[in-house]
Amino acid sequence: MKHECRVKARAFETDALGHVSNISYFIYLEEARIEMFRDLGEPMKMDSWPFILASTSCDFKQQAYFDEVMTIQTTVSKMGNSSFHLKHEFVNNRGLIAEGKAIMVYFDFHQQKTVPIPDSVRQKLMPYVEENAVEGKKG
Numbered sequence: 001m002k003h004e005c006r007v008k009a010r011a012f013e014t015d016a017l018g019h020v021s022n023i024s025y026f027i028y029l030e031e032a033r034i035e036m037f038r039d040l041g042e043p044m045k046m047d048s049w050p051f052i053l054a055s056t057s058c059d060f061k062q063q064a065y066f067d068e069v070m071t072i073q074t075t076v077s078k079m080g081n082s083s084f085h086l087k088h089e090f091v092n093n094r095g096l097i098a099e100g101k102a103i104m105v106y107f108d109f110h111q112q113k114t115v116p117i118p119d120s121v122r123q124k125l126m127p128y129v130e131e132n133a134v135e136g137k138k139g
Helices: 022-039 119-128
Strands: 003-008 051-060 069-079 083-092 095-108 129-135
Touching (some): 022 069
């Protein structure tokens, strides 16, 4: 199963060349992650937010333009003990626009260290785990 989040490119998100700025994709990726966590029923409180973005990247396949709607399809590509990898695909009626990746770490801010992903969170993520996902032993 893929989580889906729709975004619409706004004028201020375009650059001098008339296409969506590369920086905007990272904002869209954050929106997709937050919407996924919200849909999973995770609390949306900053004082108890348990997820840290450890790494993110985006590969651009085609240009996107002002007022275009893209759907960001998100899956879990790897599940570890205290981290998981997300794969994002930006798609619209023209096909694949971009591919993003993110590594999320479950983190206890009071202890200032990573902690194992609770079983309750792991179970919520399981429907989004890709068939060929690697189950990691570390991290």
